[in-house]
Amino acid sequence: MERTPLIAGNWKMHHGISATGKFLSELEMRISRDAGAKKALEGDFIEMAIFPPFTSLWRALEGKRYLPWLKVGAQNVHWAPEGAFTGEVSANMLREAGCDYVIIGHSERRQLFGETDEQVRRKLDAAVSAGLLAVLCVGETLQEREAGETMAVVERQLMKALVGLPPDEVGRSVCIAYEPVWAIGTGRNATPGEAQEVCQAIRRFVAERFGDEAAMVQRILYGGSVKTDNAAGLLSEPDVDGALVGGASLQADSFAQILAAAL
Ligand code: PEP
DSSP states (O other): OOOOOEEEEEOTTOOOHHHHHHHHHHHHHHHHTOHHHHHHHHTTSSEEEEEOOGGGHHHHHHGGGTOTTOEEEESOOBSSSSSSOTTOOBHHHHHHHTOOEEEESOHHHHHHSOOOHHHHHHHHHHHHHTTOEEEEEEOOOHHHHHTTOHHHHHHHHHHHHHTTSOHHHHHHHEEEEEOOGGGTTTSOOOOHHHHHHHHHHHHHHHHHHHOHHHHHHOEEEEESSOOTTTHHHHHTSTTOOEEEESGGGSSHHHHHHHHHHHO
């Protein structure tokens, strides 16, 4: 079965409302000049998603009026449907706002905000129940890689996050993003071989735990210093179904070039 590649841009805490509007205009211009990309996006042969900060979401969603193929997602979600959780936003609220996707368990949330595997699981459950597609981030630190613990770490994160989901939801509603922590924002990407090795092992893990069907449709992204000059190599690997892009997703031109590399 074919898996639709996903090129996702995690803007982190960048691009307010006016910068988001500028990005969208530039993206529209850039894609209208690239007949191949336009056709692929309009025909759903590939997906492009952006994940702006909360305050810019409405502006990105408004962009769907002239970029109907554009997917929009949030960078975080709370697990409760509502309640006394100052500063948080629920999955139903994101869905109501028009979001398609949500990123869950990004390493910056795990490391800087103390997000635990258990919280990641609850967020994932809430997102999937609300009908959002989740981009679940997993990945090892440099120390863990050097200790030969990459797959143990990745499998633990996956197991703890996915444990409660029905097998058909795993492949259908969750994109797994393999993001080695040492490659995020460092300019040091995994080689295509390193990315493929872990993404292939993730697919094997999904097959063992959730069945061949789930593994076959499971989209697995690579993230960590994906740039215009390394995207084609990483995206040509058979188990890499797309990219989660930070820095290079902030400019419409480089983001569109990464999409073109996936085609
Ligand atoms: C990310 O934030 O998920 C990421 C991969 O960032 P960068 O591409 O900048 O390394």
